[in-house]
Amino acid sequence: MKISLIVLNGLLAGAIAVPTGSQVVHEKRDTDNARWIKREAVDPNTKVPVRIALKQSNLDKGMDYLLDVSHPESSNYGNHYTADQVVDLFAPSDESINSVKSWLVKSGVPASSITASKSKGWLSFTTTSGQLESLLHTSFSTYDHVDARNVHIGTDEYSLPKEISQHVDFITPGVVFAPVKTSAKKEKRGHKSIRRASKPLPAHIAQILAANPRATSTCGSAITPQCIKSMYNITAGTSAISSNALGVFEVEDTYAQQDLTQFWKSFATNIPSTTGPKVDGIDGAKAPTSPINAGGESDLDFEIAIPIIYPQTTVLYQSSVKNDDIFNTFLDAIDGSYCTFSDDGETGDDPTVDGTTRNEQCGAFKPTNVISFSYGTAEADYPTYYLQVCAPCKFTCQKEFFFFFF
Structure with missing residues (x-):
């Protein structure tokens, strides 16, 4: 997009004529x-x-709007807002x-x-x-x-x-x-993942947990599912609703079922040994993998999430991104319109930035009501104003929940 400028009397080329004022x-x-x-x-x-x-407008009223459709005692309970209604409100x-x-x-x-x-x-x-x-x-x-x-x-x-x-x-x-786009050669992103443990638990801690996996006296040194439940006062689940699985997004880092099986046997004996997520592999991404190739972060996500919600199930949205924007292929896969989205001078997929994806899936998978992401940048890296970009009430008013853990 070119902007025509008139340069007079040797003024610096490219300068905008900014109106004077305070x-x-x-x-x-x-x-x-x-x-x-x-x-x-x-x-x-x-x-x-x-x-x-x-x-x-009305960001200060976001919680009121949310409670109006989500509180069981509200006359509007369950009547979630449409996307157009959310636009008009805010x-x-x-x-x-x-x-x-x-x-x-x-x-x-x-x-x-x-x-x-x-x-x-x-x-x-x-x-x-x-x-x-x-x-x-x-x-x-x-x-x-x-x-x-x-x-x-x-x-x-x-x-x-x-x-x-x-x-x-x-x-x-x-x-x-x-x-910004530059002509510089791009280097592979250095995704940081949790390294697989190279040392066993200290002997005295291992003995305590072997005798009682529900012990909490070791939580200062070794976090187990029971530690999480105790710290956050989480009670045991008793039912599972097929339409309410927890979605978990993973990229490149892949879990191993053998790791989960061993973890359940050691620290969550109420969970059947073969329990794992339903896998929605985005654009051909595969999971699970072997223990030697598994990633510590993906293993950890399920070792924490599944015991919290069991017997409720989980769905893995597995991506094997090779481009700059790690969320684009995920958005393509759960919302077919994103593949061809264009608005505000922006496009969902920009081949000049994001590259091209073989066997791109558009709208192949249904998003769960709640999806967890363990990827992103720390909140401290952004100014307070930036909160408006992802005001949570806008999603929850439409019955969609996205949680980011940094």
Whole structure:
């Protein structure tokens, strides 16, 4: 997407004509994040997709909306909201949308290049790094994440006109880093997983647990299913509903049934030795695997989850991702529309970033009501404003639950 600019009297090429006015610092990074390594300044000609998150309405009422349809004593119990109803409840005001659009146009961003999301909560356009620096009164640098394989850009702080700041939650790229396309050769992501135990339990702990797997005196040194139940006051389950299995997402790291079998025999004797998840292998991903090839993280997820909910069952959404975005193939598999989704200048699958997937499955599996993810970035890596992106009440109001554990 090209933005035409008129450069007069030797003015810096690519500068946006930003209206003068009272500027306020909108976001500022308070501390350095050791997991992001700051590199060089961004080339001012680098194309940058910009997304502006507008302040939404009624987020403070989200819990009330949720309880209205989920509390057994409510007259609306079970009447969950549709996606369109959720959009209407939380959409930014027309004043916010129009004010920010007007500011962008006055600043030199072509009106035709600005797109609004279906949720009405985002405005998007593409510009250059140099133009965005002028718009936000800041400078951008490149950053590498210690576990990532692609380049991100961001800044330590940026400013907005005072009258515009009140309508904006945050902007990416900004304090929240955003990936950019570069010609640099991509390196394989260094997914960190839990290493398989190389040492046995200390003899005195092993003796206690061998005599009584339900012992809690060892919880300070060795966490067992009984430790989790005791710490969180979880009572034993008595029934299983076939339509209410717990979904668990795993990528690359794969569990071994032999590991689970041994664990049940040692620490959860009420669970049959062959118990494991139903496997929904995404795009041909396979599970389980042999103990020597198993991943400690996947084993651990089921060794904790199954004893908590047993006899309720589990479903494994197994992925073997090879691209930048680890969740894209999962979203394709549970929602066929995501394969061809396009909105707000964004697409569900972008071959230039995400690559292409052989035997891509679109809508092949039904999502469970609750899905657990043990992948992501720590909450401390994001500013408070970013909470609005995944306000839990929006999902639960539609009877969908996603839990992320970091």
